Amino acid sequence: MIFLGAPGAGKGTQAKVLADRRRWTHISTGDLLRSAVAEGTALGLKAKSFMERGALVPDDVMIGLIREKLPTTGEFVLDGFPRTVPQAEALERMLQDEKRPADAVINLEVEDEDVIRRLSGRRQCKNGHVFHADFFPSKKGETCDRCQEILFQRPDDRAETVRARLEVYHQQTRPLIGFYQNRNRLKNVDGRGSSEDVSRAIDSQLAGGK
Ligand code: AMP
Numbered sequence: 001m002i003f004l005g006a007p008g009a010g011k012g013t014q015a016k017v018l019a020d021r022r023r024w025t026h027i028s029t030g031d032l033l034r035s036a037v038a039e040g041t042a043l044g045l046k047a048k049s050f051m052e053r054g055a056l057v058p059d060d061v062m063i064g065l066i067r068e069k070l071p072t073t074g075e076f077v078l079d080g081f082p083r084t085v086p087q088a089e090a091l092e093r094m095l096q097d098e099k100r101p102a103d104a105v106i107n108l109e110v111e112d113e114d115v116i117r118r119l120s121g122r123r124q125c126k127n128g129h130v131f132h133a134d135f136f137p138s139k140k141g142e143t144c145d146r147c148q149e150i151l152f153q154r155p156d157d158r159a160e161t162v163r164a165r166l167e168v169y170h171q172q173t174r175p176l177i178g179f180y181q182n183r184n185r186l187k188n189v190d191g192r193g194s195s196e197d198v199s200r201a202i203d204s205q206l207a208g209g210k
Contacts, residue, residue, distance in 0.1 A: 001206075002078045002091075004176055005108035007165045008118040009191045010198055013130065014108065015079035017199050025071050029062060029080040031128065032069065054156055054164030056083055056172060063090040070094065078102075083173045088180075105180040106202055108191035112166055119157045119165075125149035 001024070003011040012028060019026035033051060036044035043065065047057045056062075066081055082088040095101050110118075121133040125144035131137055131151060139145040156165065180186040187205040191198055 001075070002082070002102050002105045002180075003080075003108065004105055004173070004180070004186075005191060006110060006112070006115050006169045006173075007162070008115040008122070009108040009110045010195065011079050011108060013195055014106075014198060014202060015077045017195070018202065019077045022075070025074060025076040027066075027069055027076055027078050027081070029065065029078075029083075032065060033057065051156055052161075054161040054168060056168055059084055059086045059090075062087055066091065067094060072098075082176060085175055085179055088176055102185065104187055104206060105185045106205065107177055107180075107186055107188050108198070109188055110191040114192065115166060116159075116162055119162045120159055122157050123151040123153055125151055 001018070003015050005011050012030070015026055015028065018024065033043070033047045037048050037051065038044070043061070046061055050057045062081060062083075063086075066078075066087075070076065078091075082091050092101070118132065118135075121135065122130060123133055123138070124130045125147060126149050127144070127147050129144050129146045129149075131144075138151060140148070143150055155161070177186060189198060189201045189205055
């Protein structure tokens with residue numbers, strides 16, 4: 001399964017919920033890249049400057065990464081990949097070679113103003129527990145109420161970078177909506193509302209509802 005949507009649409013949150021509940025493998029390219037940057041690996045060194053300015057990491061790097069990380073058996077949820085048409089085409093080829101095309105593509109729809117509001121208030125700890133300064137604050141204020149680690153703002157969630165990421169989304173990622181629509185695999189889900197509401201809407205789409 002694939003999640004599409006603007007930055008801050010809720011892909012990460014929903015992909016984690018779905019993968020946990022159904023025991024599917026969750027593959028977040030953003031998380032993989034952030035760990036690589038933190039560990040200073042070759043991949044991290046290549047990706048860092050693109051991520052810091054809100055640009056996309058080049059397609060060949062991302063396709064190589066996914067080729068390495070795709071599980072050979074079992075179901076999986078892709079969160080943050082593909083983000084360009086060449087990435088989607090490469091993924092189609094990889095999955096076709098293994099005779100297991102992606103079943104569903106969930107497109108989480110949110111307006112740009114919501115994206116800006118969500119990302120500018122987003123805070124997280126180093127273990128990936130995510131909060132929002134206004135909508136979902138940690139009960140411990142500046143530290144995580146689940147693991148007590150300090151909360152921080154992702155460098156690419158600062159206002160200037162959020163605008164760059166939105167522009168990149170509109171130019172490079174939105175065309176994937178047409179790509180998957182043409183293949184009859186796109187399922188649109190309203191990304192506004194509570195995480196539980198969105199999760200229910202996704203379940204209903206996956207069950208074949210409208
Ligand atoms: P995310 O956590 O999904 O918002 O990703 C954070 C950043 O990682 C993005 O702004 C990109 O710089 C980079 N990134 C993640 N996934 C991809 C991808 N599929 N293609 C290119 N860059 C990516």
